[in-house]
Amino acid sequence: xxxxxxxxxxxxxxxxxxxxxxxxxxxxxxxxxxxxxxxxxxxxxxxxxxxxxxxxxxxxxxxxxxxxxxxxxxxxxxxxxxxxxxxxxxxxxxxxxxxxxxxxxxxxxxxxxxxxxxxxxxxxxxxxxxxxxxxxxxxxxxxxxxxxxxxxxxxxxxxxxxxxxxxxxxxxxxxxxxxxxxxxxxxxxxxxxxxxxxxxxxxxxxxxxxxxxxxxxxxxxxxxxxxxxxxxxxxxxxxxxxxxxxxxxxxxxxxxxxxxxxxxxxxxxxxxxxxxxxxxxxxxxxxxxxxxxxxxxxxxxxxxxxxxxxxxxxxxxxxxxxxxxxxxxxxxxxxxxxxxxxxxxxxxxxxxxxxxxxxxxxxxxxxxxxxxxxxxxxxxxxxxxxxxxxxxxxxxxxxxxxxxxxxxxxxxxxxxxxxxxxxxxxxxxxxxxxxxxxxxxxxxxxxxxxxxxxxxxxxxxxxxxxxxxxxxxxxxxxxxxxxxxxxxxxxxxxxxxx
Numbered sequence: 001x002x003x004x005x006x007x008x009x010x011x012x013x014x015x016x017x018x019x020x021x022x023x024x025x026x027x028x029x030x031x032x033x034x035x036x037x038x039x040x041x042x043x044x045x046x047x048x049x050x051x052x053x054x055x056x057x058x059x060x061x062x063x064x065x066x067x068x069x070x071x072x073x074x075x076x077x078x079x080x081x082x083x084x085x086x087x088x089x090x091x092x093x094x095x096x097x098x099x100x101x102x103x104x105x106x107x108x109x110x111x112x113x114x115x116x117x118x119x120x121x122x123x124x125x126x127x128x129x130x131x132x133x134x135x136x137x138x139x140x141x142x143x144x145x146x147x148x149x150x151x152x153x154x155x156x157x158x159x160x161x162x163x164x165x166x167x168x169x170x171x172x173x174x175x176x177x178x179x180x181x182x183x184x185x186x187x188x189x190x191x192x193x194x195x196x197x198x199x200x201x202x203x204x205x206x207x208x209x210x211x212x213x214x215x216x217x218x219x220x221x222x223x224x225x226x227x228x229x230x231x232x233x234x235x236x237x238x239x240x241x242x243x244x245x246x247x248x249x250x251x252x253x254x255x256x257x258x259x260x261x262x263x264x265x266x267x268x269x270x271x272x273x274x275x276x277x278x279x280x281x282x283x284x285x286x287x288x289x290x291x292x293x294x295x296x297x298x299x300x301x302x303x304x305x306x307x308x309x310x311x312x313x314x315x316x317x318x319x320x321x322x323x324x325x326x327x328x329x330x331x332x333x334x335x336x337x338x339x340x341x342x343x344x345x346x347x348x349x350x351x352x353x354x355x356x357x358x359x360x361x362x363x364x365x366x367x368x369x370x371x372x373x374x375x376x377x378x379x380x381x382x383x384x385x386x387x388x389x390x391x392x393x394x395x396x397x398x399x400x401x402x403x404x405x406x407x408x409x410x411x412x413x414x415x416x417x418x419x420x421x422x423x424x425x426x427x428x429x430x431x432x433x434x435x436x437x438x439x440x441x442x443x444x445x446x447x448x449x450x451x452x453x454x455x456x457x458x459x460x461x462x463x464x465x466x467x468x469x470x471x472x473x474x475x476x477x478x479x480x481x482x483x484x485x486x487x488x489x490x491x492x493x494x495x496x497x498x
Contacts (some may be wrong), residue, residue: 004166006076010034010203011175020183020209022200024065025224031203031328034070036132041074044129046136048121050105052079053145057106057114058191059085059096060125064109065212067125068190069200071107072148074128076166079141080105082148083161084191087113088470089151093159101149101161101349117362140154143167149349150193152291161349162193162291169201181259187216187229187239192265193291199234208232218242222252229256233282236473237267238412244274245434246409254279263287268405269308276302286311289350289376291363293305293346295300295319297378308402309370309379313474316341320378321363322371335394337384338368369396386477388417388425395456397477404429404449407444408438414467414475415458418485421492428484429458432466460488 002008012021014037020331021031029037029072031226052054056075060068075082083101085094098117103221106114106122114122123129147169149161184202188195190212202210211228213221216239226231235243240262243249260275260282267286286312289296297320299305299312314320321329322336330336342364347355358365369387370380381387381396388395398413404413412432417425431444447459468479 002175003147004079004136004138004141005147005169005201005204006038006073006075008170008175009038009073009175012207015176016207022066022069022210022212023228024062024212025214026063027066029066029070034073035285037130038073038077039132041078042136043131043134045078045080045105047130047131047134048093050075050078050080052136052141054080054105055083055101055103055149055496056080057083057085057101057103057108057117059087059094059106060191061087061108061109061214062189062195062212063214064186065200065214067109067128071125071128072190072196072200075107075134076147077138079136079145081146084148084150084196086151086189086191088189089159090462091116094296095449097151097159097161100126114149135145135189148196150291152197160351160354162293163209163347163349164197165344166295168293168346169197170456171344173205175207176323177206177207179208181232183209183228184232184234185211185213185221185225185228186234187213187221187233188236193237194234195300197487218246219248222246222248222254225254225257226252232259232261232263233257237262237271238469238473240275241271241412242270244278250279254322255281260284261287261312263289267305268400269306270406271286272306281409286420288312288380290340290364290366292358292366293344294341294344295340299377301435304375304377307373307379308375309381309398310373310377311380312378313376314340314378317376320372320406327360332372332374332376335369335371335381338366338370338378338380340364340366346423365450375469383441386416388415388427390417390420390425390427390439390455391423393455400427400429400448400452400456400458403448404431404444406451407439407447409439410431410444411437412467414477416477416481416484418460418488420488425491426460426488427456427458428460428462428480428488429465430467430480430484433466460491462487 013031017032021034104120109125147166151159186199190200194341287298297312297314319338321339323339400415401413409436415429418428420426444461468476470476
């Protein structure tokens, strides 16, 4: 009986013992290896003093992705709770997350990230204790206990911790089932939701191998795919854009790839077109979901993925609703907040107020804004807090960003609202140009004016060397607002305006 997530690993190890589960390019493990090391580490942690429901930080980079996978399962075999911790967070953010979760232990390949924390013990991945004889009786561990606490992206403030139970993660996993995909290559950090739940656990869900690039490098990723011949890729849109822009993209053999999965952020249309040109046999699938756990959607056809902002349909027709600010469902075509029916109840760790405000009567308020089109596809237009209200009219940043991305000289773009003394907010953009990109602000504004209503044209377009991205490859727009607001204010002052 599959009571807890480690039970699924045990079943996979019995059914597919010699099949490859994980490969981080320096170390490989089979399902049998993974299961054995989980026992060794779980028993070692218990012998060292870790108790059921203790929280264990896992700030481990993808350079040791296999060690992350074995430590993750070892912590669960010990009956403790995993706390994946992205090492790209600042020391202050890591300390705040450790305090929030009450973590007492850590396993890491970057000890400096936790050396100032008040923990019982910190083990380097190479020295994690091992004692298979001390692993607890798994039938005595709570089937409904918490498995891990995953940080939200933190793009809107201090990260929260979303709690996942064993029952939630085991879900409908059938450890005897296999998937058409036999091998997936990726470069997502295992310490985030998409990497940990979306990729690291894939071998358990579908019986496929996972190849992890230690640190994303587009040229290196192209070589990895060409050499290892995976049939599926999973990358966030920012990574895909760098991949298709690489000078050698067309020279590498990616004919093994049948599926390309992406998600977490809007997918620029010129990236979609470039992927179709480079790898016409691969099916691009845009996936939408949240750490908080509403039912996700995915595009089911080339026509769907080609629509700007499209993230496809949910599996169940009634799993997504578009609602207004009063929580009333809207008709197809009307723009409002996306509400998603939750498959299983979740909560924020130690934050009942935020939990009550986010999950209501079996529905998750996503904070995303969008509409359902005539085909039944969910079209996202932005985050509710990112909508620009200029003179009383709502402007979706994604619409302006798509136009900027389509300019041949633009590599990356982000649009935000900046304060305006009369209109309330105005539209401002930050762009990164391709090498040798011959354009300027006036030309970019003219480009937008030809394709957008006048009120949507950015009044400020700042050319930057790079955009600020967080650990989950999302643009941190709040970091752009002060800079663009200052530029807008200086220009109004020069024109003698308030």
